[in-house]
Amino acid sequence: GAVVSQHPSWVICKSGTSVKIECRSLDFQATTMFWYRQFPKQSLMLMATSNEGSKATYEQGVEKDKFLINHASLTLSTLTVTSAHPEDSSFYICSASPRTVNQPQHFGDGTRLSIL
Amino acid sequence: AQKITQTQPGMFVQEKEAVTLDCTYDTSDPSYGLFWYKQPSSGEMIFLIYQGSYDQQNATEGRYSLNFQKARKSANLVISASQLGDSAMYFCAMREGNNQGGKLIFGQGTELSVKP
Numbered sequence: 001g002a003v004v005s006q007h008p009s010w011v012i013c014k015s016g017t018s019v020k021i022e023c024r025s026l027d028f029q030a031t032t033m034f035w036y037r038q039f040p041k042q043s044l045m046l047m048a049t050s051n052e053g054s055k056a057t058y059e060q061g062v063e064k065d066k067f068l069i070n071h072a073s074l075t076l077s078t079l080t081v082t083s084a085h086p087e088d089s090s091f092y093i094c095s096a097s098p099r100t101v102n103q104p105q106h107f108g109d110g111t112r113l114s115i116l
Numbered sequence: 117a118q119k120i121t122q123t124q125p126g127m128f129v130q131e132k133e134a135v136t137l138d139c140t141y142d143t144s145d146p147s148y149g150l151f152w153y154k155q156p157s158s159g160e161m162i163f164l165i166y167q168g169s170y171d172q173q174n175a176t177e178g179r180y181s182l183n184f185q186k187a188r189k190s191a192n193l194v195i196s197a198s199q200l201g202d203s204a205m206y207f208c209a210m211r212e213g214n215n216q217g218g219k220l221i222f223g224q225g226t227e228l229s230v231k232p
Contacts, residue, residue: 043224095220104151
């Protein structure tokens with residue numbers, strides 16, 4: 001089945017640093033990938049839609065300059081949290097869907113980000 | 117306006133019994149897809165079952181079935197013969213349109229606890 005790999009699984013870093021999270025579709029091509037954020041005991045909130053070869057589409061309220069998304073190939077999207085602060089600490093999870101119509105989105109295992 | 121609503125923050129079920137998790141949705145698009153995902157405490161999102169808006173029959177996948185009532189705009193998940201490993205968060209999600217690249221909108225989630 002379709003597999004999405006997300007790396008790293010855990011990140012702990014100091015306030016002010018930038019953190020890059022990778023999302024790869026391992027056995028299919030994904031022109032579109034999605035990035036979500038999830039706080040404990042809450043639902044997944046869509047942050048942005050990552051489009052291969054073009055700019056990402058951000059949801060309302062998501063800072064474009066804070067959360068940089070790059071989708072340079074059909075199998076890789078990256079999310080960079082720039083100048084991270086403690087309030088950016090969260091669970092970030094990506095997803096991608098094979099091109100076949102009505103295929104479910106497949107999720108990476110998520111990244112737990114802790115900013116000290 | 118909330119498009120996906122899960123009104124049960126938490127549910128308990130006895131092992132081996134069946135349980136129904138509620139989900140209602142709202143959309144004006146005649147073409148849409150409904151999904152259920154399971155999220156264990158480890159965080160990964162596990163796809164369970166899919167129902168298309170034009171599907172005539174309720175979807176079933178092993179112990180999971182989807183009680184799709186289109187007129188009532190509900191898509192309840194039924195888990196039969198509950199197992200201890202079913203304890204997790206469960207999310208209902210909707211994708212509008214028939215575009216495989218369409219984003220998912222998630223409900224608030226229901227935390228299911230299976231009692232031995």
